[in-house]
Amino acid sequence: MTQTDRGMVSDDELPVVVIGAGPVGLAAAAHLVETGLDPLVLEAGDIPAAAITEWGHIRLFSSWRHNVDAAAQRLLQAQGWKEPDPAGLPTGAEFVAHYLAPLAAVPELVGRIRTGEQVIGISRGQRDKTHAQARSEAPFIVRVQSAQGLVDYRARAIIDASGTWGHPNPVGAAGLPALGEDDPEVASTLLGGLPDVLSERRREVTGKHVLVLGGGHSAVNTLLNLVALQREAPETTITWAIRGDSPEATYGGGDADGLLERGALGQRLREAVEAGRITLVPSATVHSLALTEAGQVAVTFDDGRRLSPDFLAAATGFRPDLEVFRELRVDLDPGVEAPSRLAPLIDPQFHSCGTVEAHGAETLAHPEEGFFIAGMKSYGRAPTFLLATGYEQVRSIAAHLAGQDATVRPLNLPETGVCSAAEPAQTQAPDDAGAGGGCCSAESQPVTLGVPTGLVHGRGGA
Structure with missing residues (x-):
């Protein structure tokens, strides 16, 4: 038996903790509910999708049909939700108002989302990560900073969908802050x-x-x-x-x-x-x-x-916060800082124009059984994330955790358009949370579906 804030429960009854109540985090919760698992979503902001509200003035390039997760849609439709025009291009604010906020308020999720709870560390059992065998079957410990102080939650599994928004790359080109940048x-x-x-x-x-x-x-x-x-x-x-x-x-x-x-x-x-x-x-x-x-x-x-x-x-652009899971055994590519099996598919130095293939639990797995990074954070420093890709990630992960078929399903994505190549010496470092289907050089920035790129509503003409 394990102590949680809900009292004494068995390890099998522990929730799957989802870090982040953005579009991928909420989609993960929706898929977990459908598979019969109990999600607990921990959101650092004061409201769900808090990060998107910070770029609410920006219009997405991708239409509604590519921005709504299937399980989330089913939960919403059961509540009489009116789907936006599938061909419409929402702003960030519209994306929250017409999709993410209603999704966070459906009965199946509303009691499972806790805002104002910043995850600051994750471990497992009663030992540090050097004792892998001793703690392999133990629940995860999720340490949270909230207005009430520090709280430890126990979890049977973890999906980190916290994104990268709060961790911008420095102005300095070598990955270090420019001199004086921190003044x-x-x-x-x-x-x-x-x-x-x-x-x-x-x-x-x-x-x-x-x-x-x-x-x-x-x-x-x-x-x-x-x-x-x-x-x-x-x-x-x-x-x-x-x-x-x-x-x-x-x-x-x-x-x-x-x-x-x-x-x-x-x-x-x-x-x-x-x-x-x-x-x-x-x-x-x-x-x-x-x-x-x-x-x-x-x-x-x-x-x-x-x-x-x-x-x-x-x-x-942005980079992932890796410190939060320092006490877990994770397998990350040393350059891209994405899961090692995913990194070759998205590395902006090498992968060619075209859509990154669908991937799920198998590709995103780590030596720490039951821990997954999903969404934009799973792409590390690569500027190539698509919302639809993130939705398939968490569908597969939820199925895997529930003992169901986690085989990935093909994605029906729009053409990603023109992408130009350049010699390495002429390119600049990836500097935007931008691309959709792929890039031929670090400087080219194809579309992002669901993160801040696009046109301000009714403005922006030169």
């Missing part, structure tokens, strides 16, 4: 990767000089939104710095792109640069940041060039 004074000039410059941050940036760093879709969205602001406030100055020597991969395939909205974004950006609304700075690798006496941020590049904008929006 608290410099922090006041940093806008983050997807600032809402047309609403929440509008007053701050209007009439100011904003430097956007990055060549992925997060950078594109911020640049186009700044152009929209510049039309109303012409004194607003926009500079765009990329690590590569050409912006062509960011511009994409235009009308030839299989996802028209994504192609249109690249075309609008090209037009804005050619019209002189945006000043492009290529081959720009940041060496250091410092606060000037005037309160601007002095950005010094490796080649000695220097800019002093009022604000810096660093769209440099």
Whole structure:
């Protein structure tokens, strides 16, 4: 028998803890319910899908038909849910309001989601991970920081679907922060990767000089939104710095792109640069940041060039938090930081254009039996995640945990469009939580289905 916050229960009655109440975490809970298992979803934010609300102003490239999980849909339809137009492209805010929030409120899930609970560590049994045999059959321990203090939960299995949103890559190109990047004074000039410059941050940036760093879709969205602001406030100055020597991969395939909205974004950006609304700075690798006496941020590049904008929006992408499962035996690729069997399929250095094949419990398994990483976090540092892929991941994992058929099922995905190749010396590091079907170089950024890329609702034209 094991002690939990619910009293004494047998190990077989323990819940499957799902970390994160985003789209993949909630889908995992839906599939677990359908298989007869008891999920417990632990969400660090104050509401389900808290991370998506931070980029709610961004429109997804993918339509509703590719953004709704099948098990979640069945739970919602039982409550009379009205499905959005399958061909519609939701903003992040609409994605939450019309799908994720109603899903979190269905009777089967509402009592199984706990918000404001940040998972800070996972272990197992009464021994550390050096005693693998002694604790192999023991329940997991999930340590949580909440408003009430530290709490330990017990779990029969764990699905970590916490994503990567809260862990941005540094501005420094070598994977380390640029000199001065961690200075608290410099922090006041940093806008983050997807600032809402047309609403929440509008007053701050209007009439100011904003430097956007990055060549992925997060950078594109911020640049186009700044152009929209510049039309109303012409004194607003926009500079765009990329690590590569050409912006062509960011511009994409235009009308030839299989996802028209994504192609249109690249075309609008090209037009804005050619019209002189945006000043492009290529081959720009940041060496250091410092606060000037005037309160601007002095950005010094490796080649000695220097800019002093009022604000810096660093769209440099995200990386997974690995510390939380330090006491588990996990098998991660040392470079991509994804499960070792998945890494070759998604490594942005090598995999070619085209959809990453469906994969599930077998590919995502670790030496720590019963522990799985799913969703964006399972892709480590690779910028190639699709929501539909995540949904199939957790369907397979739930089936595996329930002793059912966990064989993966083919995905019916849209064409991912044009992807351009570049020589390694000319490419920039992956800098966006971006791509959908694949990429031919680290600089090319195909579509992301369900993470922040897209067009601001009703805005963004260059």
